[in-house]
Amino acid sequence: MEFLAGPHLDLLPNRSKINTFHSVIFNVPGVYLYGCTPHPNMGMLGLVVVDNNFENIADIKKTELSPVASSVLNNLLEEISLNLR
Ligand SMILES: [Cu+2]
Numbered sequence: 912m913e914f915l916a917g918p919h920l921d922l923l924p925n926r927s928k929i930n931t932f933h934s935v936i937f938n939v940p941g942v943y944l945y946g947c948t949p950h951p952n953m954g955m956l957g958l959v960v961v962d963n964n965f966e967n968i969a970d971i972k973k974t975e976l977s978p979v980a981s982s983v984l985n986n987l988l989e990e991i992s993l994n995l996r
Pocket of ligand 1: 947948949950951955
């Protein structure tokens, strides 16, 4: 996996190795978008919300993705906004 967007991506480790356990400690609050390294544009994406902080959500929405991946991202964003209510 690799991070596609998020606050201070420079502070996070590089993409994971395939079939290897990968752990990340998030020190900066915010929303992080990650994708399966070979297939982010097929929509294999996920979001991590650290410290319930959504300040950078506009940047996440601006991430350039394929039409399929954009639609998956929109669904994920919808889900986290439903969970906020
Ligand atoms: Cu994949």
